[in-house]
Amino acid sequence: MIEIEHLHKKFGSNQVLKGIDLEIEKGGIFAVLGPNGSGKTTLIKSILGMVIPDSGIIKLDGKKVKGQWKYRNEINYLPQIANFPGNLKVKELINMIKDLRSGTNAEDQHLIELFRLQPFLDKKLSNLSGGTKQKVNLVLTFMFDSPLIILDEPTTGLDPISHLRLKDLILTEKAKGKTILITSHIMSFVEEMADEIVFLLEGKIYFKGSINELKTKTQQPDFEHAIANILTTSDA
Amino acid sequence: MKHLSYFSIILLLLLSTSSYGNDLEVCKSCTYKSIKEAVEKAAPFDTIYVKEGTYYEFNIEITKPLTIIGENNPIIDGKNKGEIITIQADNVTIDGLTIVNVGTSYTTDFAAVRVVKSENFLLQNLKLQKLFFGIYLEKSNNGKVLNNTITGDAVHEYSSGNGIQLWYCRNVEVRGNTIKKVRDGIYLEFSDEILISDNNSSGNLRYGLHFMFSNHDTYINNVFANNGAGVAVMFSKFIIMKNNTFKKNWGSASFGLLLKEINDSEISHNTFEENTVGINVEGSNRVTYTHNDFKNNGWAIKVRGACYFNVFEKNNFLYNSFDISYNSRINDNKFHGNYWSNYTGYDLDKDGIGDIPYRPVKLFSYIVNRTPETIILLRSLFIDIIDFSEKVSPVFTPDNLLDENPLLKPIRHD
Amino acid sequence: MLKILKYSFFDLMRSRWSYVYFLFYLLLGVVLLFLNNDLSKAVITLMNVIIILVPLIGTIFGVMYYYNSREFTELLLAQPVKRSSIFLGQYLGVSFSLAMSLVIGLGIPFIFYGIFNSSAIWDFSLLLITGAFLTFIFTALAFVIALANENKIKGFGYAILLWLFMAVIYDGLFLMSLMYFENYPLDKFSLIATMLNPVDLSRVLILLKLDISALLGYTGAVFQKFFGTNFGLIISLAMLILWVLIPTGIIYRMAKTKDF
Numbered sequence: 001m002i003e004i005e006h007l008h009k010k011f012g013s014n015q016v017l018k019g020i021d022l023e024i025e026k027g028g029i030f031a032v033l034g035p036n037g038s039g040k041t042t043l044i045k046s047i048l049g050m051v052i053p054d055s056g057i058i059k060l061d062g063k064k065v066k067g068q069w070k071y072r073n074e075i076n077y078l079p080q081i082a083n084f085p086g087n088l089k090v091k092e093l094i095n096m097i098k099d100l101r102s103g104t105n106a107e108d109q110h111l112i113e114l115f116r117l118q119p120f121l122d123k124k125l126s127n128l129s130g131g132t133k134q135k136v137n138l139v140l141t142f143m144f145d146s147p148l149i150i151l152d153e154p155t156t157g158l159d160p161i162s163h164l165r166l167k168d169l170i171l172t173e174k175a176k177g178k179t180i181l182i183t184s185h186i187m188s189f190v191e192e193m194a195d196e197i198v199f200l201l202e203g204k205i206y207f208k209g210s211i212n213e214l215k216t217k218t219q220q221p222d223f224e225h226a227i228a229n230i231l232t233t234s235d236a
Numbered sequence: 237m238k239h240l241s242y243f244s245i246i247l248l249l250l251l252s253t254s255s256y257g258n259d260l261e262v263c264k265s266c267t268y269k270s271i272k273e274a275v276e277k278a279a280p281f282d283t284i285y286v287k288e289g290t291y292y293e294f295n296i297e298i299t300k301p302l303t304i305i306g307e308n309n310p311i312i313d314g315k316n317k318g319e320i321i322t323i324q325a326d327n328v329t330i331d332g333l334t335i336v337n338v339g340t341s342y343t344t345d346f347a348a349v350r351v352v353k354s355e356n357f358l359l360q361n362l363k364l365q366k367l368f369f370g371i372y373l374e375k376s377n378n379g380k381v382l383n384n385t386i387t388g389d390a391v392h393e394y395s396s397g398n399g400i401q402l403w404y405c406r407n408v409e410v411r412g413n414t415i416k417k418v419r420d421g422i423y424l425e426f427s428d429e430i431l432i433s434d435n436n437s438s439g440n441l442r443y444g445l446h447f448m449f450s451n452h453d454t455y456i457n458n459v460f461a462n463n464g465a466g467v468a469v470m471f472s473k474f475i476i477m478k479n480n481t482f483k484k485n486w487g488s489a490s491f492g493l494l495l496k497e498i499n500d501s502e503i504s505h506n507t508f509e510e511n512t513v514g515i516n517v518e519g520s521n522r523v524t525y526t527h528n529d530f531k532n533n534g535w536a537i538k539v540r541g542a543c544y545f546n547v548f549e550k551n552n553f554l555y556n557s558f559d560i561s562y563n564s565r566i567n568d569n570k571f572h573g574n575y576w577s578n579y580t581g582y583d584l585d586k587d588g589i590g591d592i593p594y595r596p597v598k599l600f601s602y603i604v605n606r607t608p609e610t611i612i613l614l615r616s617l618f619i620d621i622i623d624f625s626e627k628v629s630p631v632f633t634p635d636n637l638l639d640e641n642p643l644l645k646p647i648r649h650d
Numbered sequence: 651m652l653k654i655l656k657y658s659f660f661d662l663m664r665s666r667w668s669y670v671y672f673l674f675y676l677l678l679g680v681v682l683l684f685l686n687n688d689l690s691k692a693v694i695t696l697m698n699v700i701i702i703l704v705p706l707i708g709t710i711f712g713v714m715y716y717y718n719s720r721e722f723t724e725l726l727l728a729q730p731v732k733r734s735s736i737f738l739g740q741y742l743g744v745s746f747s748l749a750m751s752l753v754i755g756l757g758i759p760f761i762f763y764g765i766f767n768s769s770a771i772w773d774f775s776l777l778l779i780t781g782a783f784l785t786f787i788f789t790a791l792a793f794v795i796a797l798a799n800e801n802k803i804k805g806f807g808y809a810i811l812l813w814l815f816m817a818v819i820y821d822g823l824f825l826m827s828l829m830y831f832e833n834y835p836l837d838k839f840s841l842i843a844t845m846l847n848p849v850d851l852s853r854v855l856i857l858l859k860l861d862i863s864a865l866l867g868y869t870g871a872v873f874q875k876f877f878g879t880n881f882g883l884i885i886s887l888a889m890l891i892l893w894v895l896i897p898t899g900i901i902y903r904m905a906k907t908k909d910f
Contacts, residue, residue, distance in 0.1 A: 050728065
């Protein structure tokens with residue numbers, strides 16, 4: 001599904017990605033983990049073409065993404081911080097995104113009901129709370145039927161019920177055989193959802209494998225300690 | 237006095253034609269086949285009628301009082317061989333002829349019609365084309381040049397002549413003529429008491445009207461447009477210039493009106509529109525400028541030194557790039573009660589007169605005088621800023637040059 | 651790109667600032683015409699407004715819009731839309747709405763005043779055309795500045811500086827160099843210097859209508875040709891177009907490599 005070779009990226013003098021080689025197979029949930037500043041978001045944005053890598057190759061289904069834009073039709077992306085143009089109403093925003101991706105069918109009605117967004121449809125985005133914005137964000141992400149879904153911190157600001165619905169949603173998509181890429185700080189969420197872990201440390205892949213493999217490797221009984229172990233050993 | 241003399245001329249003409257004159261006719265089938273022949277045979281005070289047709293003639297010399305009248309536009313074609321008609325007698329009238337192809341020479345000023353040392357002449361309704369000089373009056377007095385149309389095809393100053401030229405003449409009326417594309421439309425030298433009115437002198441190579449050493453002359457209701465250099469009045473006194481229009485005289489050495497060494501004259505009710513320089517004044521004293529309109533000129537008035545005791549009153553200065561330009565810091569002229577469209581002051585006591593004086597000379601005009609290329613910065617914010625600072629405390633421009641009573645509304649001249 | 655343009659445009663049409671801008675011009679037009687009652691004077695005042703204020707508003711608005719619409723941009727970047735389309739669409743959206751506010755805001759009072767029956771119609775249309783050009787030019791320059799500066803404050807600072815330079819400082823330097831080198835033939839130099847600043851360029855374009863009598867007073871052959879024929883008008887318009895195209899091209903190139 002995704003092949004990444006020798007990916008480098010520097011912001012000013014800050015070398016964020018120092019040669020990432022990564023292959024993500026089709027189908028399943030992959031969690032991209034790592035401490036703050038390890039390059040998770042940069043990696044994801046590189047796949048999306050929002051960040052232009054200094055060197056390295058990213059391929060999606062065998063095709064290079066550099067300079068391309070049509071491949072984004074195959075990706076649903078949930079950005080980390082739900083920033084929307086404040087002048088627009090929720091309804092308008094949804095219609096606009098649909099308009100921009102014309103040609104693909106959108107399943108927004110069902111999602112709006114799921115997250116109980118009907119009362120907010122005619123409100124301006126600048127007047128919404130953080131959680132509601134995140135729900136709108138989720139609607140925008142899941143309303144298209146794309147083989148790759150990228151979620152950057154999807155749980156931010158969600159109430160417990162929405163949280164549950166989100167998990168259901170992710171699992172349904174997984175069941176359809178989609179590839180889902182998630183970054184999250186909530187370890188329980190990752191442990192529950194992820195089939196495979198990609199651990200980034202200082203711009204490099206430190207670990208890639210299942211949670212069990214991670215536990216074995218770090219010789220820790222549970223996931224959270226395993227992560228903590230990586231961080232402390234690497235600091236030392 | 238003047239009226240009386242006109243009256244006597246008319247009376248004389250009437251008498252001459254009606255009481256003594258016989259009629260002669262010139263045409264292809266008449267007794268006289270050429271004008272020259274008829275003129276030769278005619279007795280004094282006869283009238284010659286020239287019928288329709290083209291006559292290839294030149295050097296027609298008239299030495300006795302005659303009246304020549306063209307009927308149905310007869311054409312005299314000089315075939316570029318020389319002068320066409322020369323008048324050397326008093327009381328000659330020429331009316332309604334079309335004269336073409338006057339000879340061009342670098343040594344002799346050939347004219348379509350020349351009047352030499354004669355009085356009481358009347359030249360009217362003539363059409364002169366393809367000419368060198370048009371009408372040339374030489375030491376002749378008390379005559380009239382009326383309603384003629386003179387159309388040249390001048391290209392170079394050195395190979396072209398003037399439309400109407402007066403040299404040492406007195407008391408001549410030049411009225412209702414249309415003069416185009418010659419060197420100088422009307423040229424006066426050493427000619428006094430001339431009345432020039434209702435003429436249109438446009439598109440001429442050099443000046444629409446050119447005065448030299450001529451005093452006590454009046455020109456009114458004329459239009460001078462698109463002339464190479466406008467109108468020049470030089471070395472003359474007691475000139476009255478009224479109700480004339482000076483338009484679109486564009487170019488680096490071009491102006492609506494050039495005054496050089498002009499004293500004791502009056503310029504009023506004229507319109508100066510879209511000229512590079514409305515009036516260019518040099519060495520002129522005691523001239524009054526009243527009720528003139530200066531509209532959309534580059535410079536309304538350019539004063540180039542040695543001008544004293546001139547008065548500018550009740551004029552409208554409308555949208556000129558520069559109102560007044562001075563090349564010295566000394567001012568002995570008076571600006572009073574004019575309307576300036578560039579005036580930005582206020583009138584708190586509502587008397588129609590601005591409460592703060594207007595300074596018509598801007599620092600930028602001084603800069604442009606010095607470095608002409610800077611004109612390209614006209615109306616830029618930077619220039620506005622330096623003009624403003626100069627206005628507040630004049631350093632480069634005459635500080636007593638101001639209109640203490642600028643009007644708030646344009647004047648309606650009656 | 652047209653879709654982005656459409657959304658940016660309607661987004662702006664709804665913003666308060668567009669109305670403020672529009673109403674400002676409407677008011678200006680009304681005040682100039684109906685309180686002054688003098689068309690020629692109004693056109694001259696308008697020229698000053700257009701060559702000074704329009705660039706200022708274009709720059710500020712352009713920078714402001716870019717920084718304010720970062721979210722929108724990021725949202726779009728994840729969509730299957732061409733990168734350059736996003737920025738060019740936004741740029742054109744801002745420019746069009748600003749230019750429209752200008753043209754309609756000033757146009758309405760002038761139509762009511764009866765511009766169509768007046769000979770000033772050409773001067774006036776030329777004013778509006780240059781105003782529109784300046785809007786496009788300075789908004790583009792503002793986008794370039796904003797694209798180059800992540801820091802909002804810095805971006806605003808540079809934008810204001812750019813305006814100050816183009817509107818005032820440039821002419822000061824220009825004037826000084828003309829006076830310093832006054833013994834040399836300068837007409838070619840001064841025309842080129844004019845072409846290199848869109849504010850001066852627009853001013854000269856309007857001068858061709860308002861002050862042609864004065865401009866023709868200078869002897870230089872290049873000046874004579876430039877001002878005396880249609881040559882000047884054509885060259886100036888071509889340069890204005892170039893002034894729009896070059897920064898737009900820079901936006902296009904910057905958009906390709908910018909990270910978010």
